[in-house]
Amino acid sequence: xxxxxxxxxxxxxxxxxxxxxxxxxxxxxxxxxxxxxxxxxxxxxxxxxxxxxxxxxxxxxxxxxxxxxxxxxxxxxxxxxxxxxxxxxxxxxxxxxxxxxxxxxxxxxxxxxxxxxxxxxx
Numbered sequence: 001x002x003x004x005x006x007x008x009x010x011x012x013x014x015x016x017x018x019x020x021x022x023x024x025x026x027x028x029x030x031x032x033x034x035x036x037x038x039x040x041x042x043x044x045x046x047x048x049x050x051x052x053x054x055x056x057x058x059x060x061x062x063x064x065x066x067x068x069x070x071x072x073x074x075x076x077x078x079x080x081x082x083x084x085x086x087x088x089x090x091x092x093x094x095x096x097x098x099x100x101x102x103x104x105x106x107x108x109x110x111x112x113x114x115x116x117x118x119x120x121x122x
Contacts, residue, residue: 101117
């Protein structure tokens with residue numbers, strides 16, 4: 001399947017409560033890391049399927065929300081294409097050191113999603 005969902009990210013108003021709730025509900029394995037811009041980030045290892053992450057919501061005056069990320073071959077080109085099709089770039093292309101690059105888009109209907117390009121293997 002081209003362009004699969006590869007990562008689900010919870011941007012939450014309370015990281016501690018979210019980690020406790022989802023960790024206990026689903027027995028997810030949570031690992032502390034650093035995200036883009038060196039922010040605190042919790043990786044979610046679900047075993048099979050797309051994993052994800054939990055972070056403090058960086059968008060002012062919004063509640064908690066899940067943001068699915070879609071894999072693309074070229075995040076810069078996909079970001080520009082989304083913009084040309086009426087999408088709004090909420091976060092420009094940003095590097096996650098050693099892992100890849102992403103952007104966050106708001107579609108014309110108001111749905112938020114991420115574009116993800118994994119770093120090429122050496």
